[in-house]
Amino acid sequence: MNTTATAPLSPAPDDEIEHVALDEDYVLTPAFVEKVVDAADDGDGMKLRSLLEDLHPADVADLMGFLTAEHRGVVTVWLPADLLAETLPELDDGIREEVLERVPHLTLAEALQELDSDDAAAVVEDLEDDQREKVLAAMPEVDRAAIESSLGYAEDSAGRLMQREVMAAPAFWNVGDTIDHIRKQGEELPELFFDIYVVDPVNRPVGGVAISQLLRAPRTTALTEIMDPVNEITVDQDQEEVAYIFEKYHLISAPVIDSAGRLVGQITVDDIVNIIQEENREDILRLAGVSDEDRGSSVPEIVRGRVPWLAINLGTAVLGASVISFFGATIQQIVALAVLMPIVSAIGGNAGTQALTVTVRALAMRELNSSNANRTFWRELAVGLANGLLLAPLIGLAAGFWSGDWRIGAVIASSMVLNLMVAASVGVLTPLTLSRLKFDPAVSSAVFVTATTDFFGFLIFLGLATLVLL
Amino acid sequence: MNTTATAPLSPAPDDEIEHVALDEDYVLTPAFVEKVVDAADDGDGMKLRSLLEDLHPADVADLMGFLTAEHRGVVTVWLPADLLAETLPELDDGIREEVLERVPHLTLAEALQELDSDDAAAVVEDLEDDQREKVLAAMPEVDRAAIESSLGYAEDSAGRLMQREVMAAPAFWNVGDTIDHIRKQGEELPELFFDIYVVDPVNRPVGGVAISQLLRAPRTTALTEIMDPVNEITVDQDQEEVAYIFEKYHLISAPVIDSAGRLVGQITVDDIVNIIQEENREDILRLAGVSDEDRGSSVPEIVRGRVPWLAINLGTAVLGASVISFFGATIQQIVALAVLMPIVSAIGGNAGTQALTVTVRALAMRELNSSNANRTFWRELAVGLANGLLLAPLIGLAAGFWSGDWRIGAVIASSMVLNLMVAASVGVLTPLTLSRLKFDPAVSSAVFVTATTDFFGFLIFLGLATLVLL
Numbered sequence: 001m002n003t004t005a006t007a008p009l010s011p012a013p014d015d016e017i018e019h020v021a022l023d024e025d026y027v028l029t030p031a032f033v034e035k036v037v038d039a040a041d042d043g044d045g046m047k048l049r050s051l052l053e054d055l056h057p058a059d060v061a062d063l064m065g066f067l068t069a070e071h072r073g074v075v076t077v078w079l080p081a082d083l084l085a086e087t088l089p090e091l092d093d094g095i096r097e098e099v100l101e102r103v104p105h106l107t108l109a110e111a112l113q114e115l116d117s118d119d120a121a122a123v124v125e126d127l128e129d130d131q132r133e134k135v136l137a138a139m140p141e142v143d144r145a146a147i148e149s150s151l152g153y154a155e156d157s158a159g160r161l162m163q164r165e166v167m168a169a170p171a172f173w174n175v176g177d178t179i180d181h182i183r184k185q186g187e188e189l190p191e192l193f194f195d196i197y198v199v200d201p202v203n204r205p206v207g208g209v210a211i212s213q214l215l216r217a218p219r220t221t222a223l224t225e226i227m228d229p230v231n232e233i234t235v236d237q238d239q240e241e242v243a244y245i246f247e248k249y250h251l252i253s254a255p256v257i258d259s260a261g262r263l264v265g266q267i268t269v270d271d272i273v274n275i276i277q278e279e280n281r282e283d284i285l286r287l288a289g290v291s292d293e294d295r296g297s298s299v300p301e302i303v304r305g306r307v308p309w310l311a312i313n314l315g316t317a318v319l320g321a322s323v324i325s326f327f328g329a330t331i332q333q334i335v336a337l338a339v340l341m342p343i344v345s346a347i348g349g350n351a352g353t354q355a356l357t358v359t360v361r362a363l364a365m366r367e368l369n370s371s372n373a374n375r376t377f378w379r380e381l382a383v384g385l386a387n388g389l390l391l392a393p394l395i396g397l398a399a400g401f402w403s404g405d406w407r408i409g410a411v412i413a414s415s416m417v418l419n420l421m422v423a424a425s426v427g428v429l430t431p432l433t434l435s436r437l438k439f440d441p442a443v444s445s446a447v448f449v450t451a452t453t454d455f456f457g458f459l460i461f462l463g464l465a466t467l468v469l470l
Numbered sequence: 471m472n473t474t475a476t477a478p479l480s481p482a483p484d485d486e487i488e489h490v491a492l493d494e495d496y497v498l499t500p501a502f503v504e505k506v507v508d509a510a511d512d513g514d515g516m517k518l519r520s521l522l523e524d525l526h527p528a529d530v531a532d533l534m535g536f537l538t539a540e541h542r543g544v545v546t547v548w549l550p551a552d553l554l555a556e557t558l559p560e561l562d563d564g565i566r567e568e569v570l571e572r573v574p575h576l577t578l579a580e581a582l583q584e585l586d587s588d589d590a591a592a593v594v595e596d597l598e599d600d601q602r603e604k605v606l607a608a609m610p611e612v613d614r615a616a617i618e619s620s621l622g623y624a625e626d627s628a629g630r631l632m633q634r635e636v637m638a639a640p641a642f643w644n645v646g647d648t649i650d651h652i653r654k655q656g657e658e659l660p661e662l663f664f665d666i667y668v669v670d671p672v673n674r675p676v677g678g679v680a681i682s683q684l685l686r687a688p689r690t691t692a693l694t695e696i697m698d699p700v701n702e703i704t705v706d707q708d709q710e711e712v713a714y715i716f717e718k719y720h721l722i723s724a725p726v727i728d729s730a731g732r733l734v735g736q737i738t739v740d741d742i743v744n745i746i747q748e749e750n751r752e753d754i755l756r757l758a759g760v761s762d763e764d765r766g767s768s769v770p771e772i773v774r775g776r777v778p779w780l781a782i783n784l785g786t787a788v789l790g791a792s793v794i795s796f797f798g799a800t801i802q803q804i805v806a807l808a809v810l811m812p813i814v815s816a817i818g819g820n821a822g823t824q825a826l827t828v829t830v831r832a833l834a835m836r837e838l839n840s841s842n843a844n845r846t847f848w849r850e851l852a853v854g855l856a857n858g859l860l861l862a863p864l865i866g867l868a869a870g871f872w873s874g875d876w877r878i879g880a881v882i883a884s885s886m887v888l889n890l891m892v893a894a895s896v897g898v899l900t901p902l903t904l905s906r907l908k909f910d911p912a913v914s915s916a917v918f919v920t921a922t923t924d925f926f927g928f929l930i931f932l933g934l935a936t937l938v939l940l
Contacts, residue, residue, distance in 0.1 A: 186686035216656035250740035270720035288827035338808035357758035
């Protein structure tokens with residue numbers, strides 16, 4: 001939870017041109033970015049600071065993404081320390097690692113104390129081992145303990161995601177007790193909170209009260225009278241599951257409990273929005289065979305993430321080629337087949353990718369499980385058949401006309417219908433099988449699907465042609 | 471904003487097998503879905519009702535997605551009226567339309583009064599014209615006016631998304647005034663709210679106070695002392711822009727203003743989460759050439775959404791084939807070329823899709839604009855070259871060895887390097903150009919990219935081969 005989040009710099013009126021950093025949609029203007037670049041090039045630190053100091057941390061992070069590594073270095077030096085602290089959790093991982101290398105460990109230790117425990121832990125996580133030790137050693141005991149406890153939970157777990165600051169109230173309190181407590185203990189509570197968790201004597205949540213409900217109720221009302229059941233998150237739950245629960249039930253915050261059921265923290269929806277975007281990003285990129293990369297990634301890093309998929313694809317393409325080579329004699333007699341065969345495989349690949357993408361998305365949204373897997377399969381097969389029956393006559397006529405041999409038209413038309421049904425089957429079954437085996441259904445599905453449609457596309461078309469035409 | 475959202479049915483302990491609808495991750499169990507199907511098949515309405523009545527509306531919506539249209543019909547009849555009302559806003563569009571056709575208009579008119587204005591409007595929007603008139607006529611004037619006003623805003627606009635219920639306070643109030651007002655007027659306020667908007671005498675927001683801050687402050691503190699600047703949303707802003715602002719600044723709620731700057735409603739983050747998922751879904755599906763479809767779509771609906779893309783792809787595949795046909799004489803002399811050419815085009819297509827997907831995602835996240843477009847292009851080109859230099863020797867050696875002609879190896883290796891650079895260029899430039907022309911960069915990009923890499927893959931490979939080998 002970023003506690004300064006409610007006060008970004010609003011877009012300025014038109015007459016204050018000098019300070020217009022954002023356009024009307026709260027996006028950084030290229031003109032502003034250019035101003036920063038110019039100031040960095042001139043080494044004009046005062047100018048840089050005056051440009052940056054009024055920005056919201058999220059906008060500084062955005063700015064960093066638009067700069068080169070060199071310019072980021074200059075900006076990092078001139079950023080006010082408190083703004084730097086609040087910017088760190090907003091940065092892309094790659095950029096954050098790079099920025100962290102330039103910040104002296106004492107500055108960093110001080111900056112981290114400004115952040116909530118979850119944000120501070122997220123930053124410390126990205127430090128190199130030796131820098132991490134130095135930074136933690138320079139922090140007060142209580143902050144260090146909070147960060148170390150957070151890092152004790154698995155990456156991507158609810159424990160890592162939660163903030164330890166939470167507003168809990170014993171079940172015997174009434175509304176007045178609670179409001180008085182908040183007013184007195186305000187400093188120790190999270191800066192922003194949305195629900196009060198009602199706990200039993202051993203600190204297990206028994207319900208939750210939205211603070212708008214608390215405000216509405218008379219002071220003498222018991223908390224237990226106005227509380228609702230809460231969705232408890234356990235510390236070891238995966239962040240993707242947590243996001244699913246928040247999204248499904250429209251939660252604003254939820255209590256996190258340890259294995260004994262005791263309240264140990266809370267997760268708020270603004271962190272969930274980030275997770276949802278992260279997971280979506282992963283799904284989209286994985287479907288395209290791109291491992292994690294971001295704006296800060298260097299060319300070698302990007303190549304390392306992409307070339308393995310291309311290499312696998314090279315292997316499957318060779319497999320497809322071996323099918324063609326098997327029919328070399330047929331092609332030598334009828335060169336038209338070499339011209340037409342990529343059409344069959346291309347349409348198959350596209351239709352397979354359509355079925356695959358729909359299935360991967362349904363799995364990610366938990367809209368697909370054993371209750372409707374069969375029905376989904378048959379529906380996709382019917383779609384494949386229908387697509388085939390619509391498109392095959394077109395290509396059949398065109399190919400027959402072009403080649404002057406109507407049998408070639410018939411061969412390509414029937415191959416296309418068959419390959420579209422192969423595409424539908426493999427498009428559904430690949431992610432379903434991966435998911436059942438507890439693998440990520442998005443990873444490598446696309447390569448496998450297009451490999452299959454290429455393979456069968458060539459095999460069916462050239463096979464039928466050999467049977468019919470020779 | 472779904473006001474019952476904080477109280478879903480928790481997963482039950484193991485011994486209450488009869489009522490276990492959810493597994494430990496709050497996902498409906500296939501066993502429960504089967505029970506519902508059995509009860510629907512038996513026409514056992516009492517059993518159905520007992521299974522359904524304790525479910526959270528989000529779980530009923532999930533259940534609907536797992537059922538066939540026929541079973542959905544039976545469930546709709548037996549669903550308690552208030553649960554039906556709260557379930558309607560949660561349903562996929564296709565399923566909602568289907569369910570709405572089965573609900574008598576008086577039941578519906580009554581159900582809609584239970585909902586917040588934004589949810590009610592979302593449901594009414596999906597009604598057929600004649601049913602809509604009947605339903606609105608059967609509602610009290612005040613609810614009808616709210617819904618009609620909401621529907622007066624453009625689809626996907628902030629006006630459509632906002633709820634009209636909002637907590638505003640004049641700038642001269644202090645904390646005590648505000649709390650007393652909330653306690654007195656509680657009924658007229660939104661059931662859940664997170665920020666109080668401070669307004670000037672003509673109802674223009676001048677700031678916002680998080681209610682956790684309100685609770686913390688002494689009763690005599692003026693609101694203007696503790697308020698923060700707010701991010702104002704205008705009624706005609708597109709929901710995608712609204713989602714961007716919420717996400718970037720970690721907002722929980724934001725005031726919506728009309729063209730005169732007056733406060734007319736608020737948008738809360740839980741609605742934003744839905745929008746984000748909707749936009750992500752669209753991006754993923756569009757990249758694969760799938761128009762909008764959901765679990766409720768019939769086979770003809772799905773085919774209508776997918777076949778146009780396949781037809782376009784058929785056209786581009788014919789274009790690629792025409793390149794091959796141009797080199798028919800070369801292929802007739804060296805059949806090995808027909809075997810190898812799909813390898814060059816396949817790797818190009820994959821690399822192009824990688825570059826495309828990364829670019830589309832960066833555009834969607836507003837991480838890419840004229841500040842860094844040039845740099846992104848050159849980076850992708852460098853990645854293309856590096857990928858080519860890594861993979862080309864592999865395929866060159868393999869092809870040379872297999873064909874027994876090292877010149878063929880050299881031709882395929884150099885073609886691959888060139889085509890991977892074509893792929894990188896077209897992968898970046900296609901979405902960038904579409905975006906600059908104000909088109910959705912995801913739509914049709916993939917078809918264009920693979921068409922280009924096929925075309926140039928065949929052209930470069932067969933062209934070089936003709937030059938070198940003949």
